[in-house]
Amino acid sequence: MESFFSRYRNPMILGIVLLLQVFGLAVQVKRPIDPKHPEAGSVRMIRLWVSTVITPLERIFVGTGNFFSENWHDYVNIGGLRRENRELRQQNEQLRIGQAQLGEEAAQGRRLQALLDFKQHLVIQTVAAQVIGSSGTEQSRVLYIDRGARAGLKPDMAVITPDGIVGKVRDVFPFMAQVLVLNDSSSGVGALLEKSRLHGVVKGTSTGDLILDHVMVDEKVEPGDRIITSGGDRVYPKGLPIGTVAQVSPGSDLFLNIRLKPAADLNRLEEVLVVTQPPLSQADSETPVRAADILAQRLPGVTPKQPESAPGPAGGQGSAATIAAPNPIPPKPKVVRPPLKKTAPGNAAAVPSAGATPAVTPASATPSPAVPSPTPTPEAAKPQ
Amino acid sequence: MSAGVIYTSREEIEVYRFNYAATFFIPLAALLLQSYLPVAFHGRLYFFDVFDLPLLVTIFFGVARRNPVAGSITGAVIGLAQDAMTHNYLGLFGIAKTFVGYGASSLATKIDVENLGSRFLITVGFYLLHRIAYLLVQHGMVQQNAPANWLHSLGAALANGLLAIVVFAILDKFKQRG
Numbered sequence: 001m002e003s004f005f006s007r008y009r010n011p012m013i014l015g016i017v018l019l020l021q022v023f024g025l026a027v028q029v030k031r032p033i034d035p036k037h038p039e040a041g042s043v044r045m046i047r048l049w050v051s052t053v054i055t056p057l058e059r060i061f062v063g064t065g066n067f068f069s070e071n072w073h074d075y076v077n078i079g080g081l082r083r084e085n086r087e088l089r090q091q092n093e094q095l096r097i098g099q100a101q102l103g104e105e106a107a108q109g110r111r112l113q114a115l116l117d118f119k120q121h122l123v124i125q126t127v128a129a130q131v132i133g134s135s136g137t138e139q140s141r142v143l144y145i146d147r148g149a150r151a152g153l154k155p156d157m158a159v160i161t162p163d164g165i166v167g168k169v170r171d172v173f174p175f176m177a178q179v180l181v182l183n184d185s186s187s188g189v190g191a192l193l194e195k196s197r198l199h200g201v202v203k204g205t206s207t208g209d210l211i212l213d214h215v216m217v218d219e220k221v222e223p224g225d226r227i228i229t230s231g232g233d234r235v236y237p238k239g240l241p242i243g244t245v246a247q248v249s250p251g252s253d254l255f256l257n258i259r260l261k262p263a264a265d266l267n268r269l270e271e272v273l274v275v276t277q278p279p280l281s282q283a284d285s286e287t288p289v290r291a292a293d294i295l296a297q298r299l300p301g302v303t304p305k306q307p308e309s310a311p312g313p314a315g316g317q318g319s320a321a322t323i324a325a326p327n328p329i330p331p332k333p334k335v336v337r338p339p340l341k342k343t344a345p346g347n348a349a350a351v352p353s354a355g356a357t358p359a360v361t362p363a364s365a366t367p368s369p370a371v372p373s374p375t376p377t378p379e380a381a382k383p384q
Numbered sequence: 385m386s387a388g389v390i391y392t393s394r395e396e397i398e399v400y401r402f403n404y405a406a407t408f409f410i411p412l413a414a415l416l417l418q419s420y421l422p423v424a425f426h427g428r429l430y431f432f433d434v435f436d437l438p439l440l441v442t443i444f445f446g447v448a449r450r451n452p453v454a455g456s457i458t459g460a461v462i463g464l465a466q467d468a469m470t471h472n473y474l475g476l477f478g479i480a481k482t483f484v485g486y487g488a489s490s491l492a493t494k495i496d497v498e499n500l501g502s503r504f505l506i507t508v509g510f511y512l513l514h515r516i517a518y519l520l521v522q523h524g525m526v527q528q529n530a531p532a533n534w535l536h537s538l539g540a541a542l543a544n545g546l547l548a549i550v551v552f553a554i555l556d557k558f559k560q561r562g
Contacts, residue, residue: 005451027475044474046464046474047468047474049468050469053412054415054469058416058420061420062420065424131423132420133423134422135469136418136422137433137466137469137470138433139472139476139530140471140472142470143423178471184471185528185530206530206531207533
């Protein structure tokens with residue numbers, strides 16, 4: 001070893017110095033993910049290199065595993081195949097029921113939107129992907145999936161399963177992508193308590209737990225309450241399950257400590273869906289949300305009252321409570337369309353100031369809870 | 385007791401080398417398994433995160449080569465590659481494993497690191513050193529506030545110590561006398 005070093009000392013030192021510089025450059029330099037698709041963004045070279053080396057091998061491992069697994073299921077384990085077939089048939093029936101329910105909800109949404117003269121698309125386009133790897137460390141809860149820029153994936157796309165949301169796409173490579181899982185400490189999701197319509201933010205922790213933040217101590221939250229996405233973060237479509245409240249305790253500050261049980265089993269992920277096309281209403285949600293709507297959603301328990309006048313911009317609690325009243329048959333509002341505003345996708349201002357709200361006449365001061373964030377779009381609503 | 389005392393025999397401070405294929409493919413295999421095993425065993429996605437195969441490889445190469453410079457570089461390269469698999473800043477694992485690589489190489493010149501007991505103990509020790517270095521960099525440089533769960537870390541260190549006995553025995557096959 002000594003003779004080897006002394007013999008090749010100078011070339012080795014040169015090699016080390018060059019290697020360090022190459023690594024330093026690779027850390028700093030960003031390259032397009034896919035030169036043929038420059039719109040897919042860029043990524044650090046070292047991430048690209050490591051991923052390029054690691055993921056083909058992972059793909060081979062997964063492919064080999066699938067080969068043996070499929071052969072076992074197809075030719076050896078016939079009993080398991082029959083059982084799986086029964087389970088799939090039941091699952092298919094459940095999905096059809098769910099689809100019918102979704103169709104009904106979509107139709108209801110379109111009817112209400114027609115009343116409000118707003119347009120909305122309710123279809124979510126997804127790409128199915130298989131989980132092929134993970135970060136392998138507790139400090140970073142990320143997954144690797146076998147679909148990338150070539151499949152139309154882009155950063156910040158939502159990743160979901162039929163059970164609930166999983167996370168969002170972080171880095172995209174030509175044939176794979178990195179997914180930041182919901183329970184990573186750097187994750188955050190705009191959330192809504194399904195029953196009380198309270199808004200909050202679901203965050204991950206360093207221990208891999210999920211918490212619901214920004215809910216005041218005087219709010220009523222109970223274990224078992226379902227949490228859904230609010231759509232305010234412009235990553236996750238509105239209404240997808242996040243989880244249920246597992247534990248509630250008063251925090252040290254003005255907010256509650258709410259621990260959640262995720263709807264999707266984040267430890268048993270095999271196949272996921274990437275939302276490549278969110279509902280247009282969400283894509284266009286740069287349109288300001290009225291401050292009165294926000295206040296109304298935070299005061300769900302107040303007895304419904306018919307509004308006597310439109311709330312002022314300050315929106316005191318009393319007036320907000322009045323307009324928060326759920327009204328199953330909302331009067332046809334007379335709405336003056338605001339101009340469409342386009343901002344950068346990365347702009348996370350989910351709730352712009354009340355001053356920028358669209359002009360709404362007093363007749364529309366009672367919003368329907370079924371249409372929480374009316375959004376004007378230039379095209380007519382298309383049934384999907 | 386002078387600083388130059390070596391607590392081992394000449395036989396035990398044998399310096400080993402590895403061929404180029406082993407040098408490249410052993411860390412690569414460790415990174416691959418670290419990423420793949422949690423997915424392969426569905427339902428245990430984060431269970432395997434307790435084990436740190438790249439760290440074990442760093443320690444193994446460090447104690448086998450007994451060269452602090454080589455140990456540092458090995459640790460840095462493996463750590464940076466591991467960083468690249470996460471979404472965190474590049475260098476967190478790199479710096480921590482550089483310390484471990486240097487420490488393992490330096491320690492190997494002083495004490496016997498070939499028997500099972502010492503392999504277990506140095507792995508436990510370097511796992512904790514690695515954790516401390518990671519947290520120091522995370523808090524000091526990156527300013528991410530991650531609470532240190534020391535009981536969990538101690539358990540993980542012991543688990544890695546046990547795994548090291550097996551892994552090192554396998555990797556011994558690739559050793560070549562220098």
